[in-house]
Amino acid sequence: MRESIRAWTESIETFLLDVIFEQRRGYVAGLVRAILYSLSKIFQVAVKTRRFLYNVRIMRDSTLGVxxxxxxxxxxxxxxxxxxxxxxxxxxxxxxxxxxxxxxxxxxxxxxxxxxxxxxxxxxxxxxxxxxxxxxxxxxxxxxxxxxxxxxxxxxxxxxxxxxxxxxxxxxxxxxxxxxxxxxxxxxxxxxxxxxxxxxxxxxxxxxxxxxxxxxxxxxxxxxxxxxxxxxxxxxxxxxxxxxxxxxxxxxxxxxxxxxxxxxxHPLYFEDVFTGQRCGLELIKDRKVASFSGIAQPESFEHSLTALGGNLVYSKRFADHHRFSQQEVLNAINRSKKRQAELIITTQKDAVRFPKIDRRDLPIYFVRVEIxxxxxxxxxxxxxxxxxxx
The missing domain is CATH 3.40.50.300 (P-loop containing nucleotide triphosphate hydrolases)
Structure with missing residues (x-):
């Protein structure tokens, strides 16, 4: 039940993002945009009103002395x-x-x-x-x-x-x-x-x-x-x-x-999602790689892999904060193998949501980054x- 609700929520979220950034056309998308525009005007009033109430101290903030x-x-x-x-x-x-x-x-x-x-x-x-x-x-x-x-x-x-x-x-x-x-x-x-x-x-x-x-x-x-x-x-x-x-x-x-x-x-190193083994950034240079992510802007992550010399042959994207199932990971492994990928790369944020899997036909690494x-x-x-x- 919980999984089906999450899947439905993510599909609605993906649809709305496509509508917001005008990647969907047609009557329904236009109608949804008109409704969202009206709601955004209400939201703007709410934001400004809330800020005003804090400024005049009707809504009180707290100080903890630190x-x-x-x-x-x-x-x-x-x-x-x-x-x-x-x-x-x-x-x-x-x-x-x-x-x-x-x-x-x-x-x-x-x-x-x-x-x-x-x-x-x-x-x-x-x-x-x-x-x-x-x-x-x-x-x-x-x-x-x-x-x-x-x-x-x-x-x-x-x-x-x-x-x-x-x-x-x-x-x-x-x-x-x-x-x-x-x-x-x-x-x-x-x-x-x-x-x-x-x-x-x-x-x-x-x-x-x-x-x-x-x-x-x-x-x-x-x-x-x-x-x-x-x-x-x-x-x-x-x-x-x-x-x-x-x-x-x-x-x-x-x-x-x-x-x-x-x-x-700035990327630091690659780390195996399951074993914790660390490898240098040369790991993906001139190799066929697949990407697997559930983040807000996957394009930026995928571009970073090609910038490190990887040949991106397959990418699988999910909604932001998606909690992966074992079957989804296995499906990604199968499709990556069909594209002759040698390893799968994900983000550290995604790696914390990985389920345990029994089959590891391809190694899966996350890239550790810092500012x-x-x-x-x-x-x-x-x-x-x-x-x-x-």
Whole structure:
């Protein structure tokens, strides 16, 4: 039942994305676009009203007395946020901060429905403690319970606390009281205005699709109007190719004071999904490879494989955050073999959702990446220095 609901949800999501980016034509698609446009106008009013209510203090934010860094984006998905969160957490930890990453755990396993219903009916605050993905010593949850990104961050950052809860004021308080944290990183937190205090707002902009199709949800992929970029203290241009003059000019018009950092997702090595064996980047050079992914922008990932010298003979794409079944992996192996692929490559974010399989006709590796700063390194160090009060 759960699998069929997930499959139906993903098919609707794929259809809507095709409609939003006008890859579907015809009467039905046009009608859906008209409906989405009307809804986006309502959404715009809701966003501006909510912001106004926070500004005039009708809706109250909370201060926990520690440093808060919100890392997020104006658009939905695909900016490469997780490696940036990891870079900040690692740098702050190296500077002596006690860091906790607070995530809402997108598509993680929610609390029991009965408990959530009772809390809503009785207007009670959820007293359930946040889920502890990592206590800074051990990995305590799997990817299904934690969510893809929190699990991946906890796997890569062994000495950083990672908590999951929709209420990040609650999880922030928990991080301070239980783990003595003095720095809270809000993963996907630019729109989370409930937690303020000493706060830095870091916004990521994808060079390839800076503001999506320039329309708000649900007609487009913008969560807020581009003018709201003015709140950012630092802006990362991700997936940069160095040709960003026009984008920088647009950013400067929206926010003339923010530091701008350009970066790329730099591949480090390949790691076998099942055995953990690591290989250098020369692994795929001049070899036939297949790609397998369930991410927001698979084209960027596939291009990175060809850039490393791989000959991409087959690619299988799923909806973002898709949880793979054993049969789907086996089908991908069979089709890759038919195209004479020598190995299958996936992303680390996808690898955490892989099921165990008995048949391994082809080796399956994920590519481990990190953020590499191309320009604005001084702005990054200044940003870290401000956080650390140095």
């Amino acid at each position: 440093q808060v860094i919100a890392i997020g984006n104006l658009t939905v998905g695909g900016t490469g946020k997780t490696p940036v969160v990891e870079k900040f957490a690692r740098e702050l930890k190296d500077q002596g901060r006690t860091v906790a990453i607070l995530s809402r755990g997108y598509r993680s396993k929610p609390p029991p429905f009965r408990k959530r219903l009772v809390n809503k009916l009785l207007f009670q605050e959820d007293s359930t403690p946040p889920r502890v993905v990592s206590d800074g010593k051990s990995l305590l949850l799997d990817s299904e319970a934690a969510g893809d990104e929190p699990y991946m961050l906890a796997s890569n950052l062994k000495d950083v606390v990672v908590l999951v809860d929709k209420d990040r004021v609650k999880s922030g308080r928990y991080a301070i009281e239980k783990f003595g944290c003095d720095t809270l990183l809000l993963d996907d937190g630019f729109q989370y205005w409930k937690l303020r205090g000493r706060r830095q707002d870091i916004v990521l902009i994808d060079r390839q699709q800076p503001f999506g199709n320039e329309r708000l949800l649900p007609r487009g992929t913008l969560r807020e109007p581009p003018s709201h970029l003015a709140r950012a203290t630092t802006i990362f241009i991700t997936k940069s190719d160095g040709k960003t003059e026009e984008l920088r000019k647009r950013i400067a018009e929206l926010n003339p004071t923010a530091g701008i950092i350009e970066c790329i997702h 590499k700063i191309l320009s604005g390194a001084k702005d990054f160090q200044d940003c870290v220095r401000k956080i650390c009060f140095r």
